[in-house]
Amino acid sequence: MLTLTAICHDYGTGLVLDRVSLTLEPGSVVALTGPSGCGKTTLLNIAAGLLEPSGGSVESGFLRAAYVFQEPRLLPWRTALDNIAFGLKALGVPAAERRNKARTLGYRMGLDDTALRQYPHQLSGGMRQRVSLGRALAVEPDLLLLDEPFSALDRSRRAELQELLLGLIAERRLAALFVTHDLAEAVRMGDELVMLSPAPSRVSDRFRPDRPPAERDDLYVYETLSALLRRTSQT
Amino acid sequence: MAGKPWPGGGSLRRLVDTPWMGLLGLVTFVLAWHLAALGSDPWILPTPAETLTALVTLARSGALGRAALATTGNTLTGFALAVLIGGALGAAGGIWAPVRRFVGPVVTVLQGVPQIAWVVLAMFWFGISNDRSVLFTVAVAVLPIVFTSVVEGVRTVDRSLLAMARSFRTPPAMLARDVYFPHVLSYLFPAIFSGVGIAWKVAVMGELLLGGSGRTIGVGLLSARTHVDVPAAMAWVLLAVLLGFALEYVVLRPLRRWLEPWRHTDEGRA
Numbered sequence: 353m354l355t356l357t358a359i360c361h362d363y364g365t366g367l368v369l370d371r372v373s374l375t376l377e378p379g380s381v382v383a384l385t386g387p388s389g390c391g392k393t394t395l396l397n398i399a400a401g402l403l404e405p406s407g408g409s410v411e412s413g414f415l416r417a418a419y420v421f422q423e424p425r426l427l428p429w430r431t432a433l434d435n436i437a438f439g440l441k442a443l444g445v446p447a448a449e450r451r452n453k454a455r456t457l458g459y460r461m462g463l464d465d466t467a468l469r470q471y472p473h474q475l476s477g478g479m480r481q482r483v484s485l486g487r488a489l490a491v492e493p494d495l496l497l498l499d500e501p502f503s504a505l506d507r508s509r510r511a512e513l514q515e516l517l518l519g520l521i522a523e524r525r526l527a528a529l530f531v532t533h534d535l536a537e538a539v540r541m542g543d544e545l546v547m548l549s550p551a552p553s554r555v556s557d558r559f560r561p562d563r564p565p566a567e568r569d570d571l572y573v574y575e576t577l578s579a580l581l582r583r584t585s586q587t
Numbered sequence: 588m589a590g591k592p593w594p595g596g597g598s599l600r601r602l603v604d605t606p607w608m609g610l611l612g613l614v615t616f617v618l619a620w621h622l623a624a625l626g627s628d629p630w631i632l633p634t635p636a637e638t639l640t641a642l643v644t645l646a647r648s649g650a651l652g653r654a655a656l657a658t659t660g661n662t663l664t665g666f667a668l669a670v671l672i673g674g675a676l677g678a679a680g681g682i683w684a685p686v687r688r689f690v691g692p693v694v695t696v697l698q699g700v701p702q703i704a705w706v707v708l709a710m711f712w713f714g715i716s717n718d719r720s721v722l723f724t725v726a727v728a729v730l731p732i733v734f735t736s737v738v739e740g741v742r743t744v745d746r747s748l749l750a751m752a753r754s755f756r757t758p759p760a761m762l763a764r765d766v767y768f769p770h771v772l773s774y775l776f777p778a779i780f781s782g783v784g785i786a787w788k789v790a791v792m793g794e795l796l797l798g799g800s801g802r803t804i805g806v807g808l809l810s811a812r813t814h815v816d817v818p819a820a821m822a823w824v825l826l827a828v829l830l831g832f833a834l835e836y837v838v839l840r841p842l843r844r845w846l847e848p849w850r851h852t853d854e855g856r857a
Contacts, residue, residue, distance in 0.1 A: 402754060419754040425747050429769040429849045439755040441765070471849040491755065 353377055353413045354399060354495065354527070360407035361394055367552035368394050371408070374546050374555070378414075378494065379525040381565075383542030385535055390553045392531040393499055399529055400497050414527065418493035422500040424484035426472040432483045433458060433468040439491040454490055461486040462516065478509040485513070489520060496521070496528040503534065514540060518565050539576045540568055547584075557584060633818040641818035642825060650802060654823075655830055658804040661718065662790040662834070665725025666783060672726070673733030674775075680734070681741020681771075690734070698731035702789050706796050716798035724793040729782045733775070740774030741767060769847070776843050783839060787831045804830075 354376040361369040368391040376382050376399075384392050397403035398410060400417050418439065426435045433454050440450035458468045461482040472480055481501060488496060501517075502510040518541065521528055532538050538545050539561060549556040561568065561576060568576075602608065617635050624634040633641070645651040676694075680687035705727050709720035744767055752766050794805020804827050811820035844851055 400754060402750075419751070421747070421751060423747065425751040427748065427765065427769070429847065430765070431849075438752075438765075442752075442755045442757040442761060473849075 353411075354529070355411045356395070356399065356408065357411075358408040359395065359398060359405045359410070361391065361398065361403075362406045363394075369398075369405070370552040370554050372548065372553060372555055373408075376495070376527050376529055378527050380543040381521060381528045381530055381541055383530045383532060383538035383545050384548065385532055385538045385545060386548030386553060386556075387550050388533055390548045390551050392533075392548060395548075396497050396499050396529060396531055412495075414493075414495035416491060416493045417495040417497055418488035418491050420485055420488045420496065420498045420501045422503055424472070424477075424480040426480060426483055426487075428472055431469055431471055432463060432475060432479075435472065435483050436461075436468075436486040436490050438487050443491060450490075454486070457486050457490055458483075460520075478505055478513065481505060481513060482516075485517065485520075489524070492524075494527060496526050496530075498528060498530045500532055502537070503532070510537075517541070522565075535580065536573055536577055539573050539580070541565065545580075630815070630817060633821055637818045638821040638825060641816075642822040645807075645819065645822055645826075650807065651826060653802050654804045654807050655826060657802060658790055658794065658827075659830060659834070661721050661794065661803065662725060662783070662786050665722040665790060666729055666786045668722060668726040669729035669733050669782070669786070670779070673730040674737050677734040677737025678741055678767075678771075680738045687738060691738075694731045694734050697727060700727075702728050702785075702792065705789075706793055709793070709797060720797045721790060721793040724797070725786045725790050728789045729786050732778045732782045732785070736774045736778035737771055740771030743774070744770045772846055773850075776839075776847070780835065780839060783834055784831065787827070787834065791827055 356375075357373050358371040359369050359373070360367065360371060372395060374382060374384075384395065386392055394403065398405045399412075400419055401410070401412070426432075427438065430438070433451060436454035436458055437450040440453060445453070455468060463479065463482055463486070467475060467479055472483070475483070481504075485501065502513050505513065514537065520526070530538070530541050532541075543560065543565075545557075545559040545561075546555055547557040547559070548554070559580060563572060602611075621634050621636075624632045624637075629637070642651070676686075676690055680690050702724070705724045709724050713720040713723060748766055749762075752762055757766070791803075791805045791808070794803040795809050796805075798806065804823055808820055808823045811817075811823060
């Protein structure tokens with residue numbers, strides 16, 4: 353369980369986050385949305401322990417968090433396989449073992465042996481993001497922190513990867529904090545939606561979709577979305 | 588111009604677009620050398636064939652092989668010194684700005700000193716007829732290039748990759764080896780390519796003027812001058828040029844392919 357209580361942050365140029373609180377249960381997905389520049393990434397960095405907040409408290413019972421960035425951030429000089437194994441290497445896992453783990457995971461991510469042998473510049477954008485997702489999952493985290501991981505992809509790639517990610521989250525009972533500026537994506541992925549206002553950000557709304565992710569078809573997503581937008585414009 | 592018919596037919600046009608043009612240029616150069624040699628005193632300019640004969644004579648006597656080894660040894664040792672010291676200083680300067688500010692101007696001053704001046708200074712500091720003077724001259728001539736490229740390499744490492752590595756709590760040694768080093772190599776290799784060319788020429792110059800212990804190319808040139816043996820002098824020059832090429836294409840380029848395999852892959856299915 354991750355509990356953020358009354359988090360405030362100021363980089364020295366004014367308040368970015370103003371008393372934001374949220375709770376993330378094991379095995380659940382919180383989708384964090386809001387206008388760009390509202391401090392979503394800042395909150396993610398605080399949740400990851402990469403940034404010390406100016407105020408408020410962070411309590412995390414998760415054992416290992418892994419980060420997926422908006423851009424794949426792969427090492428250009430390592431093959432897809434070695435990029436997936438990067439986090440394992442940082443943990444000191446021996447070469448043969450981490451390659452085996454990375455290969456198995458690579459297959460699960462939809463990458464074949466040819467793709468795993470290639471360098472990032474030889475892969476398509478969608479495949480690169482699969483490698484990046486694989487790298488995060490390889491360290492067997494119980495908490496995934498995702499910073500708009502699919503925003504650079506086209507519609508159909510994005511839908512494929514959303515489905516893959518939801519499958520992996522269910523399979524491994526992961527908790528995920530999923531930052532996105534795309535409200536439809538938030539409705540599709542989140543067990544809970546937390547919406548932030550423009551900076552200095554506060555939680556402007558919270559919402560729980562009433563269907564499990566597997567049953568959220570396009571129609572459900574768009575209906576929920578329009579209901580949400582009506583609700584937001586009324587307040 | 589592609590697309591425009593070349594006057595005089597297709598075969599000539601095909602030739603001008605190929606690397607064979609380079610060979611044609613070299614052949615023309617040798618031919619011009621031959622004609623010039625025919626028209627002049629053999630004491631002043633030997634023909635290409637006479638030069639080759641001199642080269643073969645030197646090779647048969649064993650002097651050529653010994654000199655090639657000794658000069659290559661001087662070049663690579665001096666160069667390795669420059670890479671070690673310049674690389675270490677450059678890495679420190681890339682990471683810590685105060686080190687960069689402290690060392691940078693000194694390196695700029697070193698870079699401004701003419702190479703021939705280092706030879707003169709080496710005579711005073713290390714004496715003549717020893718290898719240390721030659722190695723010093725080579726190292727000090729190349730060190731600024733290595734330092735500058737490593738500083739730039741370290742400073743331009745992608746911040747987003749560093750943040751990624753930090754999110755995985757990457758230990759410092761792995762960060763240096765897996766993130767910094769491969770990136771710095773992409774800056775270091777172009778510097779090494781131009782640096783080795785300089786090192787090679789400075790080594791021969793230093794050997795000629797400082798003597799040195801071995802029977803090197805520079806010493807060979809000096810002895811050819813003493814005996815007014817122009818074909819031998821030309822043969823030593825030819826050897827220096829050929830070895831310089833060999834160093835780049837037999838040693839350095841394969842080394843780069845081995846260290847940077849990711850650069851030598853085609854675009855895949857992207």
